[in-house]
Amino acid sequence: xxxxxxxxxxxxxxxxxxxxxxxxxxxxxxxxxxxxxxxxxxxxxxxxxxxxxxxxxxxxxxxxxxxxxxxxxxxxxxxxxxxxxxxxxxxxxxxxxxxxxxxxxxxxxxxxxxxxxxxxxxxxxxxxxxxxxxxxxxxxxxxxxxxxxxxxxxxxxxxxxxxxxxxxxxxxx
Amino acid sequence: xxxxxxxxxxxxxxxxxxxxxxxxxxxxxxxxxxxxxxxxxxxxxxxxxxxxxxxxxxxxxxxxxxxxxxxxxxxxxxxxxxxxxxxxxxxxxxxxxxxxxxxxxxxxxxxxxxxxxxxxxxxxxxxxxxxxxxxxxxxxxxxxxxxxxxxxxxxxxxxxxxxxxxxxxxxxxxxxxxxx
Numbered sequence: 001x002x003x004x005x006x007x008x009x010x011x012x013x014x015x016x017x018x019x020x021x022x023x024x025x026x027x028x029x030x031x032x033x034x035x036x037x038x039x040x041x042x043x044x045x046x047x048x049x050x051x052x053x054x055x056x057x058x059x060x061x062x063x064x065x066x067x068x069x070x071x072x073x074x075x076x077x078x079x080x081x082x083x084x085x086x087x088x089x090x091x092x093x094x095x096x097x098x099x100x101x102x103x104x105x106x107x108x109x110x111x112x113x114x115x116x117x118x119x120x121x122x123x124x125x126x127x128x129x130x131x132x133x134x135x136x137x138x139x140x141x142x143x144x145x146x147x148x149x150x151x152x153x154x155x156x157x158x159x160x161x162x163x164x165x166x167x168x169x170x171x172x173x
Numbered sequence: 174x175x176x177x178x179x180x181x182x183x184x185x186x187x188x189x190x191x192x193x194x195x196x197x198x199x200x201x202x203x204x205x206x207x208x209x210x211x212x213x214x215x216x217x218x219x220x221x222x223x224x225x226x227x228x229x230x231x232x233x234x235x236x237x238x239x240x241x242x243x244x245x246x247x248x249x250x251x252x253x254x255x256x257x258x259x260x261x262x263x264x265x266x267x268x269x270x271x272x273x274x275x276x277x278x279x280x281x282x283x284x285x286x287x288x289x290x291x292x293x294x295x296x297x298x299x300x301x302x303x304x305x306x307x308x309x310x311x312x313x314x315x316x317x318x319x320x321x322x323x324x325x326x327x328x329x330x331x332x333x334x335x336x337x338x339x340x341x342x343x344x345x346x347x348x349x350x351x352x353x
Contacts, residue, residue, distance in 0.1 A: 006280065065283035065335075072332035073286065101222040101327065109324045109333040115316050117334065 045165030074138030186259025257292035282339035286330035
């Protein structure tokens with residue numbers, strides 16, 4: 001089947017990536033830094049993520065489109081952990097089997113600054129710089145970035161995530 | 174216990190289906206999966222929240238998206254729907270010969286990762302593109318229109334950016350969808 005620029009190639013053999021790269025994923029860490037711009041509505045306690053910018057170092061990229069897609073997806077998940085996603089312990093928690101997306105709020109597009117986010121990827125250190133695993137690395141930095149931004153905005157610090165509207169209203173009361 | 178069933182006829186992807194005997198309280202998604210073998214529409218929450226199950230209903234007011242996991246199959250009696258299986262062009266043998274513009278845009282933009290939510294996004298984006306053919310959007314309002322059309326669909330992998338950029342680029346590249 002040929003479709004546009006894409007041509008389906010029947011698989012003839014499977015080639016694994018060089019094994020020395022497997023170590024690169026665990027011994028050479030990727031690093032990502034994230035800046036977040038937010039607004040806090042002090043009447044409702046709601047936090048809006050207005051924009052964010054990230055800087056990633058991941059060695060040589062194999063498929064740049066997938067690297068950027070991974071960054072965007074990890075950021076959305078991190079924003080969820082910072083502001084939305086809660087799994088309370090004990091009897092009424094998700095262990096009771098009745099939880100679904102109605103109670104476990106995942107980020108929607110409007111929550112993640114979908115049109116107002118940027119990222120830059122630092123060039124590899126050399127031509128032989130191996131590709132390094134990024135996976136969940138990309139979702140880490142946005143969580144403290146948002147938490148610190150909330151503190152910068154309202155002068156109160158929070159020690160548990162997600163930082164909910166209720167927590168913010170309580171802190172401002 | 175017996176479930177009451179009634180005959181159901183509708184149009185699916187341009188072809189008449191039925192009458193088939195379908196339980197009175199069965200949702201459309203289950204009929205697509207279990208009776209028609211159309212498994213492309215996805216079940217996730219089963220509560221109408223995630224929109225992975227969305228299909229197109231072609232009514233007198235044009236196409237719109239409807240959630241098949243919370244809409245009873247018999248609601249669709251005599252109506253016309255399109256599932257994700259009906260978007261691409263196919264030859265007489267049923268093989269895909271050309272993807273729809275939305276599907277092609279999603280592939281070229283690396284818009285999806287695991288792909289579970291993709292049928293719902295294809296549905297929503299196709300409805301938006303088709304509605305813009307009859308009522309174009311002003312250029313400054315395009316991003317907001319995309320967010321409104323796709324914004325309730327949940328995706329856990331992508332962070333939405335490449336889906337949204339794919340739809341924006343497709344709309345901007347298609348004559349007649351944007352004014353101003």
